Structures are given as C-alpha cells and as structure tokens.
Amino acid sequence: MPHLEQLELEAHREQLEADVRQLVDKYLTIAEWDVPEINEPLAITLIITAVRQALDRIEHAQPGSAPA
Template sequence: MAKIEQLELNAQRERLNADVKKMVEKYRSIFEWDVPDIDQALADRLIVAAIRQALDNIENALPGPAPT
C-alpha cells in the first residue's frame, strides 16, 4: 500500500504541474522584456533547465535518503 505522502502527492500532481508551467511562463515573460527577438523555444528550454538545477540543489540539501 502506498504511503500517505505518496497518496497526497498524487492528489496534488496536476496542481504542481500547473504551478511549474506558470513559473516557466513567468520567467519567459521576463526574458521577453530583456530580449526583444527572443527564441521562445530556446528560452523555455533554458528556463526548464534552470528550474531542474534549482530542484536538484534543493533536493541535495534535504536531510535523509532520497525516496524510492
């Protein structure tokens, strides 16, 4: 049986995805202010990579072993 934490995450997964998408859109709009002829696809990929790196940094700073 799944742990309660996993069940709660599953219940919130759609909301989490929507929040991350909004974060990408937020930073894309900041890029657009600074770079008028922006390559939107490239900007999105760079933003996603930066978010992924930030998540890795946060995960590495957490105490205890990674979940399985």
C-alpha cells in the first residue's frame, strides 16, 4: 500500500512537472538574452543537467541522507 506521502505527491505530480518546465524555460530565456544565437537544444540539456546537480546537492543535504 502506498504511503500517504506518495499519494500526496501523485496528486501534485503534473503541477511539479509544469513548474520544472517553467524553470527550464526561465533559464533558457535568460541565456537567450545573453547569447541571442544560442544553440537551444544544447542550452536546454545544460540547464537540465544543472537542475539535476542542484537536486542531488539538495537531496544529499537532507538529514539522514547517505554521504556521497
């Protein structure tokens, strides 16, 4: 049986994904201001990688997380 936390997250999963997409779009827009001829697919890949790295750092900073 799923935990209550899992059920609660499922209720918000679509909004969470939409928020992450907006975050990627936000940083793509900022990059395009600085470099108008930017390679969008590459920029998106780099932004997503940076978001993943940030999530990893946040996850490892949580109490009770295993050291990296």
